[in-house]
Amino acid sequence: MARLDPKLLRAAVPALSLALLLVAIFIIQPRTMSYFGLNLMLNLALPIAFATMAQLFILTVNDLDLSIGGFVSMVACIAATWLNETPLLGIAALIASIAAYAALGALIHLRNLPSIVVTLGMSFVWLGCAVLLLPSPGGAAPDWLTAIVKFKMPFVPLAIVASAVLGLVVHFGLMRSAGGVVLRASGGNPQAVAKAGWSLLKLKVTMYALAGTFGVLSGLILVGTTTSADANIALRYTLLSIAGVILGGGEFTGGRVSPIGAVLGALTLALVGSLLSFLRISPEWQIGAQGLMLIVVLALRSLVNRFEERAQ
Amino acid sequence: MTTHSQQQRREAMPGSSLQDSLVALSGVTKTFGAVRALAGVDLSVGPGECIGLVGHNGAGKSTLMQILAGTLRPTDGRYDLGGETVALSDVSVSKAQGVGIRCVFQELSLCPNLTATENVRVRHAALSGFGWRKRAAKLLTEALDDIFPGHGISPGATVGDLSLGRRQMVEIAINFIATESSHPRLVILDEPTSSLDQSVASQLLAYARRFVEAGGSIILISHILGDIFSTAGRIVVMRDGAVVADRPASEFDRASLVAAMGHVAEDDEDEALAHAAKARIGEPVVIARPPKQANGAAVSLHRGEIVGLAGLAGHGQTALLRLVQHAAYHRSRLAEVRGRIAFVAGDRQSDGVFPLWSIGENVTIRSLPALSRLGFVSSAREAAMEAEWKDTLKIRTPDMDDNILTLSGGNQQKALFARALGSDAEIIAMDDPMRGVDVGTKREVYERIRKEAGEGRSFLWYTTEFDELLHCDHVYVFREGRIVAELDRGELTEEKVLQSSFDEAAA
Amino acid sequence: QTADKSIALSNNYAGNSWRQAMINSWEEVTGKAVEDGIVGSADAFTTAENSATEQAAQLQNMILQGYDAIVLNSASPTALNGAVKEACDAGITVVSFDGVVTEPCAWRIAVDFKKMGSDQIEYLAERYPDGGKLLEIRGLPGTSVDEEIHAGIVEGVKAHPQFEVVREVQGDWTQTVAQKSVASVLASLPEVVGVVTQGGDGYGAAQAFKAAGREVPTIIMGNRHDELTWWKEQKDANGYETFSQSIAPGVSTLAFWVAQQILDGKDVPKDLVVPTLRIDQDGLAEGLEMTPEGGVTNQEYTQDQAAELISSAQ
Amino acid sequence: MTSRLAKFQSIWQSAPYAFAFIGAMVIFAITLIANQGSGAGQIVSAALAFGSFYALVGIGQMFVITSGPGNIDLSVPANIALSGAVAMSIMGGSDAMIPLGLLAALGCGAAIGCVNYALISVLRIPPIIATLSSSFVVQSLAIVYGRGLRITPPPFLAEIATGRVAGIPILSVLVIALAGVMALVLHRSIYGRFLKAIGQNMNAASLAGIRVGLVRFGTYVLCAIFAALCGVLLAAFSGGASLNMGEEYLLASIAVVVIGGTSVAGGFSNVSGIWGAALFLYLLVTMMNTLGVGTGLRQILTGLIIVAVITLAGSRRGVRE
Ligand SMILES: Nc1ncnc2c1ncn2[C@@H]1O[C@H](COP(=O)(O)OP(=O)(O)OP(=O)(O)O)[C@@H](O)[C@H]1O
Ligand SMILES: Nc1ncnc2c1ncn2[C@@H]1O[C@H](COP(=O)(O)OP(=O)(O)OP(=O)(O)O)[C@@H](O)[C@H]1O
Ligand SMILES: [Mg+2]
Numbered sequence A: 001m002a003r004l005d006p007k008l009l010r011a012a013v014p015a016l017s018l019a020l021l022l023v024a025i026f027i028i029q030p031r032t033m034s035y036f037g038l039n040l041m042l043n044l045a046l047p048i049a050f051a052t053m054a055q056l057f058i059l060t061v062n063d064l065d066l067s068i069g070g071f072v073s074m075v076a077c078i079a080a081t082w083l084n085e086t087p088l089l090g091i092a093a094l095i096a097s098i099a100a101y102a103a104l105g106a107l108i109h110l111r112n113l114p115s116i117v118v119t120l121g122m123s124f125v126w127l128g129c130a131v132l133l134l135p136s137p138g139g140a141a142p143d144w145l146t147a148i149v150k151f152k153m154p155f156v157p158l159a160i161v162a163s164a165v166l167g168l169v170v171h172f173g174l175m176r177s178a179g180g181v182v183l184r185a186s187g188g189n190p191q192a193v194a195k196a197g198w199s200l201l202k203l204k205v206t207m208y209a210l211a212g213t214f215g216v217l218s219g220l221i222l223v224g225t226t227t228s229a230d231a232n233i234a235l236r237y238t239l240l241s242i243a244g245v246i247l248g249g250g251e252f253t254g255g256r257v258s259p260i261g262a263v264l265g266a267l268t269l270a271l272v273g274s275l276l277s278f279l280r281i282s283p284e285w286q287i288g289a290q291g292l293m294l295i296v297v298l299a300l301r302s303l304v305n306r307f308e309e310r311a312q
Numbered sequence B: 001m002t003t004h005s006q007q008q009r010r011e012a013m014p015g016s017s018l019q020d021s022l023v024a025l026s027g028v029t030k031t032f033g034a035v036r037a038l039a040g041v042d043l044s045v046g047p048g049e050c051i052g053l054v055g056h057n058g059a060g061k062s063t064l065m066q067i068l069a070g071t072l073r074p075t076d077g078r079y080d081l082g083g084e085t086v087a088l089s090d091v092s093v094s095k096a097q098g099v100g101i102r103c104v105f106q107e108l109s110l111c112p113n114l115t116a117t118e119n120v121r122v123r124h125a126a127l128s129g130f131g132w133r134k135r136a137a138k139l140l141t142e143a144l145d146d147i148f149p150g151h152g153i154s155p156g157a158t159v160g161d162l163s164l165g166r167r168q169m170v171e172i173a174i175n176f177i178a179t180e181s182s183h184p185r186l187v188i189l190d191e192p193t194s195s196l197d198q199s200v201a202s203q204l205l206a207y208a209r210r211f212v213e214a215g216g217s218i219i220l221i222s223h224i225l226g227d228i229f230s231t232a233g234r235i236v237v238m239r240d241g242a243v244v245a246d247r248p249a250s251e252f253d254r255a256s257l258v259a260a261m262g263h264v265a266e267d268d269e270d271e272a273l274a275h276a277a278k279a280r281i282g283e284p285v286v287i288a289r290p291p292k293q294a295n296g297a298a299v300s301l302h303r304g305e306i307v308g309l310a311g312l313a314g315h316g317q318t319a320l321l322r323l324v325q326h327a328a329y330h331r332s333r334l335a336e337v338r339g340r341i342a343f344v345a346g347d348r349q350s351d352g353v354f355p356l357w358s359i360g361e362n363v364t365i366r367s368l369p370a371l372s373r374l375g376f377v378s379s380a381r382e383a384a385m386e387a388e389w390k391d392t393l394k395i396r397t398p399d400m401d402d403n404i405l406t407l408s409g410g411n412q413q414k415a416l417f418a419r420a421l422g423s424d425a426e427i428i429a430m431d432d433p434m435r436g437v438d439v440g441t442k443r444e445v446y447e448r449i450r451k452e453a454g455e456g457r458s459f460l461w462y463t464t465e466f467d468e469l470l471h472c473d474h475v476y477v478f479r480e481g482r483i484v485a486e487l488d489r490g491e492l493t494e495e496k497v498l499q500s501s502f503d504e505a506a507a
Numbered sequence C: 001q002t003a004d005k006s007i008a009l010s011n012n013y014a015g016n017s018w019r020q021a022m023i024n025s026w027e028e029v030t031g032k033a034v035e036d037g038i039v040g041s042a043d044a045f046t047t048a049e050n051s052a053t054e055q056a057a058q059l060q061n062m063i064l065q066g067y068d069a070i071v072l073n074s075a076s077p078t079a080l081n082g083a084v085k086e087a088c089d090a091g092i093t094v095v096s097f098d099g100v101v102t103e104p105c106a107w108r109i110a111v112d113f114k115k116m117g118s119d120q121i122e123y124l125a126e127r128y129p130d131g132g133k134l135l136e137i138r139g140l141p142g143t144s145v146d147e148e149i150h151a152g153i154v155e156g157v158k159a160h161p162q163f164e165v166v167r168e169v170q171g172d173w174t175q176t177v178a179q180k181s182v183a184s185v186l187a188s189l190p191e192v193v194g195v196v197t198q199g200g201d202g203y204g205a206a207q208a209f210k211a212a213g214r215e216v217p218t219i220i221m222g223n224r225h226d227e228l229t230w231w232k233e234q235k236d237a238n239g240y241e242t243f244s245q246s247i248a249p250g251v252s253t254l255a256f257w258v259a260q261q262i263l264d265g266k267d268v269p270k271d272l273v274v275p276t277l278r279i280d281q282d283g284l285a286e287g288l289e290m291t292p293e294g295g296v297t298n299q300e301y302t303q304d305q306a307a308e309l310i311s312s313a314q
Numbered sequence D: 001m002t003s004r005l006a007k008f009q010s011i012w013q014s015a016p017y018a019f020a021f022i023g024a025m026v027i028f029a030i031t032l033i034a035n036q037g038s039g040a041g042q043i044v045s046a047a048l049a050f051g052s053f054y055a056l057v058g059i060g061q062m063f064v065i066t067s068g069p070g071n072i073d074l075s076v077p078a079n080i081a082l083s084g085a086v087a088m089s090i091m092g093g094s095d096a097m098i099p100l101g102l103l104a105a106l107g108c109g110a111a112i113g114c115v116n117y118a119l120i121s122v123l124r125i126p127p128i129i130a131t132l133s134s135s136f137v138v139q140s141l142a143i144v145y146g147r148g149l150r151i152t153p154p155p156f157l158a159e160i161a162t163g164r165v166a167g168i169p170i171l172s173v174l175v176i177a178l179a180g181v182m183a184l185v186l187h188r189s190i191y192g193r194f195l196k197a198i199g200q201n202m203n204a205a206s207l208a209g210i211r212v213g214l215v216r217f218g219t220y221v222l223c224a225i226f227a228a229l230c231g232v233l234l235a236a237f238s239g240g241a242s243l244n245m246g247e248e249y250l251l252a253s254i255a256v257v258v259i260g261g262t263s264v265a266g267g268f269s270n271v272s273g274i275w276g277a278a279l280f281l282y283l284l285v286t287m288m289n290t291l292g293v294g295t296g297l298r299q300i301l302t303g304l305i306i307v308a309v310i311t312l313a314g315s316r317r318g319v320r321e
């Protein structure tokens, strides 16, 4: 008898909620069911997906990054100023910011610090740098960046292709490759990993450097899409990225994450906003409706968990 | 580097010359703050040796093994690897692994978020590159098949979903895996059988003997002396951080070994055990039906009774205990509990210990309502309870205010016992609670349980050791989450238990 | 001709009284316009948090919904340009106000924020010809409005060198934050003659001065009801003098009518300027009347007023 | 050098709250030096007044964070906005209505706490997301309820919130007393013990006979009530409730808890550190304003100082590796 494997079902929840949301949107606003429509709905979800991935790396090692929003904002400001005017300086600054992230990882490990406070502090630092770079909104994205981000793929919008590639690449890197296994292991049982002879320091630095790299990518894509920047542009990404990872089936501790789920989670969050606009709710309830919709999507998860328990 | 895995088996000799030894320690000490865990230990392990390491809880066995495996640095002393002295500051896991020393630690060290295969990769750095997953799965399956024929563990299973026993089996198998770049020469097994049932434990011991015959070395730590006698060629006895005896196994018998460990010699146990089954009268205090039970059978526990849950590890006994515990606080359609309950965890890491707390706080947590007035805990009464149980169960610590994790594994277990026994509970559910407890303490706890049962406390006792079932008035045998046999004290034999445990599994 | 047209309001923040008044005015005026059959529909949208990216996504969704015009209070003058351009390309009229966008295809109903800054110094220069020291309360860092008002103040001080801004504190346009920042600077603050502000911070600043037991200097107010009430109390008690200025939240209705006029085929210049709503010592009683209890001084616009403004701009 | 570090570590272990106070004192000293020694009383007085609000939300948040990894209440800002608005509108500026308004606001907080825990427990939504979602709904309620209109607080309440006796804010005395009570609850009450047990190992806590669900439920309600109380007092302090008056407390409530020495991993916390951190955060703003640092640089320095303090403080290491 073909019984649904609950584990498979659990992995499918993020995809399922995204699909449900899409169907609802298609029904309410059929115009979205086109290349043009999907592109418009999803192109701003792409930088969120990258930021979510950065957060996922941090969550994998049982830390939490409260600074990713500020960091992406700062990267956006660098890209809209230095990278455009003096590319070498811009590239150097971006590399330095990745190095700074890696150094944070080292600091957090060596002094065994709570990542929440360190990244909270760093969020002020990134924001301060951004304000110094761009005291008022403006700047311009380098043309090559805009060209890449606005590239019109045949048949399928770039945002969808890029999201798929992002999910798959990280999935293979983190979930399937031999190196990724060790990285995740350091979230599951750090002492055991140390006892097996690995350097926890190196592992943590790697994860933070990866997070920095994906944060930089997120900022670049964001600027490419909006063509200019301001210091507060991505502050919201901090909470969005955490929500995305969790929506995608990740957990706060124990190294349990799902990169593909996280990308789906980020897209879901973006689409929740779209659905809301299409529903024409009165403005004072729009914010609340966003909360309710999040709750509904998450309730789906619990429904599946219940099912899983019953199956056991 | 004189050893070779094909080298023929030599007679185990205490103090074999340092040149031949795989690893040798001399005068090693280790202190943790004020606690002196090792007070000058000499130990050398040659190839083809199986050393049985015994000693009371907190004697320093695990500490010594951690030093051997390079996960702890000695405070002082000499550390020779493969005939070469290693500076104490250079002692490291990778050095020890380099000469083929592997260690199955007392507290499990697998990553619960990874699959069994992926855990193989974490332990064996050489497994990488294209197709590593297939290779790792193959190596693991081979090792499992070798050591635990019929284990039924899929290498793709997530470790967190496996029962404690199966996790232990995976961990053991991983440590016996040989890759191109690394062969196990010395495998340290720190209480490997404590969470395995007897049949699996004997598979392991048989494998250990084969491994030693093929030229490998093993250090086996166990509080089950039968395991030691059946497997070890040489027995090292530790007491209070020092080695007090190091002789060929043939020179010991059970009594002399127990005496060397510093326990009083055993009286005639059978006499104490030869009590007749009580008649089961009155209303039971617990009735619990396993969720998977198809027929009407249910576990029932009467006042003053000791009821045993038997069967192979991971066949629904722990789940039943949890069900009973839950039913004591919530409505449940499967179980009915009349009375206050306390739980003694076996899987102490995940079910028992509060790792940030002192030993004292870990002991009193179940009794706080009784120790407090108007919702606030009375320090004096709490301290009194701590002191009482420190003495009663002989918890080895300078101070009950020390962190619980400073205790040795067995002493942590004693603290968990104290938590339950010291509470106001009328019913005590025990989840294979003697894991890692030394012989002397075990005997005292057995006695205490019988005494308290006599005074009206009821015990629900899951155990993987047949001998412990002899203390029970009534035994339920579990298989695949169901009760398959119900035996009175009078009809209890090891054969009957084994037969019911296996029945279909053998077919 | 616009009876079948639909207009949307895109707003980026709803978390203060000014924005609430803005949305209320919109709903009142457009509700009537829809009833009267002047336009087909006029929906208001607001994002959950003040964020340019979220608002860009909101704009893109509006494009998909096929609105004829979008009235926009933007989170950023430049970060929405991409989305605005997309809207224009889709044939949608975009009218930005308050937070205007620089994208050339959009209309702008701008407030001269720089002038809001320099006017404060001008006023103080009249009050205190000898000049003196000033405290400046800034808004949200990294935003254009904050930078522009600040630039205006800097310019004003340059024109009147007898004044000196001795301290700058960050108020985030949030009254509680401003109150805290001002309180924290008071211990080290020398005697000041005035406090220059960006709107909505005046009452908090006054509270902080009072709590520290210092004499309250001339604080420029921002048309909030609590500020005006406090000012009136002080005026009655000791003749306190100052002035108050802010944009009227009802400017959203002006933007609505402008959008309607454009849809109607009128020729409207791309850049319009609205004056700020200014309350002087003499107009305080009148100003208080225009201010709902607990809200902001407001002024809603009619279709005729909008048409007049447009023609005067040509 | 290393031994000095080790000494720092041991201070942290025995008195994890010490560093927040040390940090506050160092910053206070720098401020005084920059200010040529004057204004000390005024600074302390203001620090106590403003620190009270940080401390109030911090205490509630601390109990939630203690209940285990992943437990954080993000609905605090919206809760502050709604409760403040409810209280002010019910009181309507009249002293006689203070008890009723206060009760309504606290009840409103309690209801938010109930909803939060229902989402966490019944729908099994991870706390961070659950409270984030509910905060959106609460924010909407606050908008609909108050429309952002500010209603002046009753004079007596305003006096409590802003008044001073001998230079010491009345409010701070009340909050310090409340902190004392909560410290007792955390360290000496059965509830506090149960909570810390749950924070370390939920599974073991449940098996030790602790009603996990009940304790967690109480904790979320407690946190929400504290936030509501903060909302009422903040509205009274600043002359009326406004929709965005809670915004800064989202991060601040977490920051004071963690800088105060509470472990984000749960099960280990203290109350006094919260006051230390609250003073620290306020004095940091004071120092920046006294030094007259510009906006961008001010943010950078604030961040670096927070990181520096936590780095010096280090943290608890596991006892057995
Ligand atoms: N990290 C530590 N900090 C403080 N004391 C420790 C630490 N590790 C071990 N000890 C102490 O060292 C002594 C030896 O502990 P060890 O774990 O080696 O005992 P053991 O022989 O393995 O006991 P068991 O049979 O119970 O496992 C004990 O007294 C224990 O309390
Ligand atoms: N071991 C656990 N792991 C994860 N979550 C748990 C665990 N135990 C309890 N919980 C959480 O706590 C909630 C209530 O748990 P439980 O059924 O044990 O309640 P309780 O502690 O007995 O309290 P009450 O009787 O008031 O319901 C569950 O919904 C679950 O989210
Ligand atoms: Mg041990």
Ligand SMILES: [Mg+2]
Pocket (backbone or CB within 6 Å): B326, B329, D206, D210, D211, D212, D213
């Ligand atoms: Mg329970």
